[in-house]
Amino acid sequence: MRVLFINPNATVSMTEKIGAAARSVAGPGTTILTATNHAGPPSIQGAADGEAAEPGLLALIRDRQAEADAFVIACFDDTGLAAARVLTGKPVLGIGEAAMRAAAAAGPFSVVTTLSVSLPVIEANVSAYGLAAACRRVRASEVPVLDLEEPGSAARETVAAEIASAIVEDEPSAIVLGCAGMADLAARFTARFGVPVIDGVVTAVRALEARAR
Numbered sequence: 001m002r003v004l005f006i007n008p009n010a011t012v013s014m015t016e017k018i019g020a021a022a023r024s025v026a027g028p029g030t031t032i033l034t035a036t037n038h039a040g041p042p043s044i045q046g047a048a049d050g051e052a053a054e055p056g057l058l059a060l061i062r063d064r065q066a067e068a069d070a071f072v073i074a075c076f077d078d079t080g081l082a083a084a085r086v087l088t089g090k091p092v093l094g095i096g097e098a099a100m101r102a103a104a105a106a107g108p109f110s111v112v113t114t115l116s117v118s119l120p121v122i123e124a125n126v127s128a129y130g131l132a133a134a135c136r137r138v139r140a141s142e143v144p145v146l147d148l149e150e151p152g153s154a155a156r157e158t159v160a161a162e163i164a165s166a167i168v169e170d171e172p173s174a175i176v177l178g179c180a181g182m183a184d185l186a187a188r189f190t191a192r193f194g195v196p197v198i199d200g201v202v203t204a205v206r207a208l209e210a211r212a213r
């Protein structure tokens with residue numbers, strides 16, 4: 001199975017991080033491909049960025065149909081997900097939906113994302129997916145997306161502090177990381193906090209492989 005992960009924003013380092021996370025769990029029969037939407041904004045923070053990213057994202061799906069057996073939209077906002085599913089008959093997953101459904105299967109969860117401007121989009125998706133009863137809270141760490149790409153920045157510890165607050169205040173069974181730029185943090189935060197910390201990139205790979213089986 002060939003799975004094309006599309007980063008809807010134009011930041012190549014994030015695409016590389018997404019690809020590495022996906023390949024780290026892919027089985028021997030799964031090939032992970034990646035694409036960067038160079039027509040998109042540098043990051044997706046809120047509805048306006050999502051709208052700006054959607055045309056380029058859909059163009060990548062349309063132009064690369066022959067290369068992939070399935071597509072993953074690697075933005076936690078699930079940018080363009082509904083339109084992408086109309087465009088192709090092949091499976092299309094969004095990392096936001098994949099992660100939240102996986103978390104909800106085990107119990108209540110909280111989402112820790114980047115900026116407050118992203119909250120309305122994610123909260124609307126929680127409702128649209130029928131997960132409002134399972135989601136304790138969507139929380140902003142107030143970390144700009146691109147700060148996660150800066151080596152040595154305080155962004156990761158700021159996200160960690162928000163996870164710690166969520167565990168105490170929300171009492172969730174799991175934490176969902178609300179940004180593709182956090183794809184490299186799930187394992188270390190799971191070990192650190194002793195609760196499952198779920199990333200949608202890894203979850204999407206596992207979900208597609210389970211569907212293929």
